Amino acid sequence: MAAPTLRWFCPGRRFAFARVGCGSCHRRGPPTGSTSNGKRGQSSVAQQPHITAQKPRKGECEWAAVVGLEIHAQIASNSKLFSGSQVRFAAPPNSLVSFFDASLPGTLPVLNRRCVEAAVMTGLALDCHINRKSLFDRKHYFYADLPAGYQITQQRLPIAVNGSLAYSVCVGRKPSQMVTRTVRVKQIQLEQDSGKSLQDDLRSQTLIDLNRAGIGLLEVVLEPDMSCGEEAATAVRELQLILQALGTSQANMAEGQLRVDANISVHRPGEPLGIRTEVKNLNSARFLAKAIDYEIQRQINELENGGEILNETRSFDYKLGCTVPMRDKEGKQDYRFMPEPNLPPLLLYDSGSLPSGADPQQVIDVDQLRAQLPELPRVTRERLVREYGMLPQHSCALLNEVGLLEFFQNVIKETRAEPKKVTSWVLNTFLGFLKQQNLAVSESPVTPSALAELLDLLDRKAISSSAAKQVFEELWRNEGKTPAQIVAEKKLELLQDPEALERLCSSTLEAHPDVVMDLKKGNPRAINKLIGLVRKATLGRADPTAIKEVLERQLSS
Amino acid sequence: MWARAVRLRAAARGRRGFTSKADSQGSGRVTGELIQHLERLSLVDFGSQEAVARLEKAIAFADRLRAVNTDGVEPMESVLEDRCLYLRSDNVVEGSCAEELLQNSHRVVEEYFVAPPGNISWSKLDEKQPFSHR
Numbered sequence: 001m002a003a004p005t006l007r008w009f010c011p012g013r014r015f016a017f018a019r020v021g022c023g024s025c026h027r028r029g030p031p032t033g034s035t036s037n038g039k040r041g042q043s044s045v046a047q048q049p050h051i052t053a054q055k056p057r058k059g060e061c062e063w064a065a066v067v068g069l070e071i072h073a074q075i076a077s078n079s080k081l082f083s084g085s086q087v088r089f090a091a092p093p094n095s096l097v098s099f100f101d102a103s104l105p106g107t108l109p110v111l112n113r114r115c116v117e118a119a120v121m122t123g124l125a126l127d128c129h130i131n132r133k134s135l136f137d138r139k140h141y142f143y144a145d146l147p148a149g150y151q152i153t154q155q156r157l158p159i160a161v162n163g164s165l166a167y168s169v170c171v172g173r174k175p176s177q178m179v180t181r182t183v184r185v186k187q188i189q190l191e192q193d194s195g196k197s198l199q200d201d202l203r204s205q206t207l208i209d210l211n212r213a214g215i216g217l218l219e220v221v222l223e224p225d226m227s228c229g230e231e232a233a234t235a236v237r238e239l240q241l242i243l244q245a246l247g248t249s250q251a252n253m254a255e256g257q258l259r260v261d262a263n264i265s266v267h268r269p270g271e272p273l274g275i276r277t278e279v280k281n282l283n284s285a286r287f288l289a290k291a292i293d294y295e296i297q298r299q300i301n302e303l304e305n306g307g308e309i310l311n312e313t314r315s316f317d318y319k320l321g322c323t324v325p326m327r328d329k330e331g332k333q334d335y336r337f338m339p340e341p342n343l344p345p346l347l348l349y350d351s352g353s354l355p356s357g358a359d360p361q362q363v364i365d366v367d368q369l370r371a372q373l374p375e376l377p378r379v380t381r382e383r384l385v386r387e388y389g390m391l392p393q394h395s396c397a398l399l400n401e402v403g404l405l406e407f408f409q410n411v412i413k414e415t416r417a418e419p420k421k422v423t424s425w426v427l428n429t430f431l432g433f434l435k436q437q438n439l440a441v442s443e444s445p446v447t448p449s450a451l452a453e454l455l456d457l458l459d460r461k462a463i464s465s466s467a468a469k470q471v472f473e474e475l476w477r478n479e480g481k482t483p484a485q486i487v488a489e490k491k492l493e494l495l496q497d498p499e500a501l502e503r504l505c506s507s508t509l510e511a512h513p514d515v516v517m518d519l520k521k522g523n524p525r526a527i528n529k530l531i532g533l534v535r536k537a538t539l540g541r542a543d544p545t546a547i548k549e550v551l552e553r554q555l556s557s
Numbered sequence: 558m559w560a561r562a563v564r565l566r567a568a569a570r571g572r573r574g575f576t577s578k579a580d581s582q583g584s585g586r587v588t589g590e591l592i593q594h595l596e597r598l599s600l601v602d603f604g605s606q607e608a609v610a611r612l613e614k615a616i617a618f619a620d621r622l623r624a625v626n627t628d629g630v631e632p633m634e635s636v637l638e639d640r641c642l643y644l645r646s647d648n649v650v651e652g653s654c655a656e657e658l659l660q661n662s663h664r665v666v667e668e669y670f671v672a673p674p675g676n677i678s679w680s681k682l683d684e685k686q687p688f689s690h691r
């Protein structure tokens with residue numbers, strides 16, 4: 001199942017939605033480190049003259065990029081994967097460490113039930129096949145933050161395989177031009193997190209904190225079905241939303257609960273895949289797409305200049321905005337995988353295979369977990385579009401901010417206004433104010449009830465929409481007043497007396513014969529001037545459309 | 558010239574990384590290059606000809622397993638494979654023993670363990686004379 005490949009043009013062009021020739025393929029961008037000369041083995045990308053199959057334009061050359069991801073998500077559980085020490089973000093160093101986490105001799109791993117459930121739920125949400133039997137293995141390597149000298153993971157037979165993740169990307173200039181792409185989920189496995197090391201270069205030493213050592217991780221491996229940084233970032237975002245909806249991980253990248261490694265290679269369309277590099281340390285949502293695109297461009301530049309790509313591990317330097325090779329990678333790592341001798345196979349059951357009389361605490365029923373799955377983001381978005389008639393990008397926006405959907409639904413519950421009005425107010429006005437002051441929804445000074453009341457006033461035509469905005473600003477100041485009180489205080493109610501409006505209109509017409517003359521001469525803007533004058537006379541308490549109606553009637557008679 | 562290396566039994570199938578060249582009935586000899594590689598991977602010092610000889614004897618001993626016909630037999634993964642994997646409830650029952658744990662460490666800085674920079678120091682290995690091997 002080949003994913004549509006995104007064509008890359010060299011050297012500076014990012015997206016090839018429109019075919020644009022790039023003159024001559026000269027070198028562009030910063031020179032990339034040392035170019036290796038000498039042909040060690042075969043380069044899988046031949047150096048062809050720059051002619052594409054379809055439209056040979058002089059100097060145009062085409063590349064396809066391939067991106068796969070390995071995502072590590074910290075499981076939201078009270079205790080660690082194989083021990084009973086606490087999982088918490090900030091704590092005094094080494095205070096959340098048990099004897100097992102410190103790898104003292106004589107300690108044994110004991111599997112946390114909650115972590116298994118989290119893995120199964122995530123597998124089900126990603127349409128994976130759940131392996132009824134999965135195995136634990138040891139992956140050996142030496143590093144100071146791995147006290148045992150090995151990590152317990154699931155290399156031979158992971159808990160879930162062969163799923164898919166759907167995400168939407170924008171393919172045109174308009175936000176409504178969205179298409180759905182899918183990326184295959186190769187597998188999901190349970191594994192231990194390592195501790196944290198702090199480099200003290202001054203004293204040439206490393207400080208080790210094992211609080212994080214042993215925390216349960218879900219490793220989600222995405223096949224190389226993505227072709228650029230944006231697709232990868234969107235897929236990661238969707239996975240984040242799914243994990244948060246399931247409650248299996250808080251997936252907060254800033255707190256290190258979601259870490260991404262990318263495998264990136266480039267090749268010419270129709271030719272075999274190129275040599276890939278692994279880019280680690282992509283721990284910021286903001287820089288994920290940037291880093292991947294940089295690496296793609298770096299590889300293209302390198303190959304364009306006759307160099308070759310080394311199968312190496314690189315790291316993204318946020319300050320410099322580029323990928324750099326990671327030191328101390330001597331040749332290929334040999335992890336000496338072996339079965340974890342202290343853990344029997346992990347067996348899962350379903351309603352058909354549950355052993356009778358078994359302790360419910362000791363068996364996990366996949367069917368029961370499936371029945372308990374909450375609504376997934378994709379389903380929620382579709383439901384919002386169906387129920388409230390909103391555009392897909394609006395439903396995306398509602399899900400994109402923590403707590404915003406709940407806020408929206410609470411307003412809907414309490415107001416009589418049309419859903420479209422509510423959507424517009426929540427996404428434009430409310431969200432705008434939040435963003436301006438960098439607040440989370442939970443920190444909002446305006447409650448759903450307050451906004452609902454305001455929208456009711458608007459719906460009843462008790463106030464104009466500009467007055468409503470004023471009221472909203474007042475509400476934001478959080479002085480404890482209700483919308484009705486603010487309207488009364490500031491005298492923002494719309495003029496309800498039609499006769500008063502008629503009188504004001506006719507008096508305005510009498511007072512400004514020159515403008516009336518202007519209008520009769522055919523100047524269309526004159527009417528706006530008249531409306532403005534009437535509005536001033538009403539102290540802003542009349543609706544412009546109503547004013548216009550009355551004026552036109554009076555003028556024509 | 559490549560001395561023939563004995564294939565070390567890989568415990569897991571589909572192992573990533575290094576796989577040594579092998580012939581099915583090895584001569585039982587372990588090359589110097591392989592010893593160096595093993596020493597780096599495991600940080601075990603082979604140290605002497607005797608140790609290598611012992612290793613070769615151990616490999617030969619294990620090789621006798623090949624005499625058994627295992628066609629159609631599902632490989633055993635572990636001696637525990639019939640046991641039940643115990644599932645623990647997600648409660649916090651351990652931790653808060655930083656002081657005790659830090660006592661195990663040679664060097665400590667303010668409740669952090671202290672380790673040499675980067676990876677495990679190989680200065681000891683590098684200083685050693687390259688162990689010559691037949």
